[in-house]
Amino acid sequence: MFSLWQRVNALATFSILLLAALSCAASFLDAFNSPSVRAHAEVIKVNRFRKQLTGNDEVSLTLNISMDLQSLFTWNTKQVFVFLTAEYETSKNSVNQISLWDHIVPDKDNANFRVRVPTKYPLIDQGNNLRGKKIDLVLHWHVMPKTGRMIRDKMALSEFYLPDAYT
Template identity: 60%
Template structure:
C-alpha cells in the first residue's frame, strides 16, 4: 500500500498542485496593481512623403517619444512590450492601425525613457489617402508576465495631421 511508487506519486501530485496554486496567485496579484502610465509623442520631422506607382501613399516621420511606464511593473512582470501605432480612417477602411515603432522594456529601471527615432516600420496606406490626413497616435503596452495572464492597454493621443503636399 505504501510502496515507493505510491509515495512518489503522492509527492509529485502535491508538489505540482502547490506550484500551480502559486502560479495562479502570482498572476492574480497583478490585479492589485493599478498603473498610471504617461506618454507624449511629437512629430519632429516629415522626412519624405510620396505616392507609390501602385497608388499607395507612404510617409516617413521622425518621432520624439517620451513615456513613463514604471508603474506597469510588478514582481510578476517579465517584460513590457511597448509600441506606437498610427490610427486613422479612410473611405475604404473603417480603421487602419499601423505600428511605427516598438521596443521591449526588460526592467523597471528602463521604463522611463525618451527616444528620437524615424519610423521603424513603414507607414503605407492601402490607397492614396494620406495627404492632409488627420490621425491619432496610440501608445500601446503589453505586459508579459513571468506566469499567468497578460495585460494590455493604451493611451490615445489625437490631433495630428499629415502635410497636404508630397515631397
C-alpha cells in the same frame, strides 16, 4: 504501508498543484496593480511622403517619444512590449492601425526614457488617402508575465495632420 511509487506520485501531484496555485495567485495579484502611465509623443519631421508605384501612400516620420512605464512592473512581469501606432479612418477602412515604432522594456530601471527616432516601420496606407489626413498617435503596451495572464492596454497621445502635398 505506502510504497515508494505512491510516495513519489503523491509528492509529484502535490508539487504540481502547488505550482499551479502559485501561478494563479501571481496572475490574481497582478489585477490589484493599477498602473498610471505617463507618456508623450509628437512628430518632429516628415522625412518622406510619396505615392508608391503600387498606388499606396507611404510616409516616413521622425518622432519624439517619452514615457514612464515604471508603474506597469510587478514581481510577475517579465517584460513590457511597448509600441506606437498611427490610427486613422478612411472612406475604405473604418479602422487603420499601423505600428510605427516598438520597443521591449526589460525591467523597471529602463522604464522611464525619452527617445528621438525615425519610424521603424513606414506608414503605408491601403490606397492614397493620406494627404491632409488627421492621424492619432496611440501608445499601446503589452505586459508579458513570467507566468499567467497577459495584460494589454493603450492610451491616445496626440494627433497631427499630414501635409497636403507629397514631398
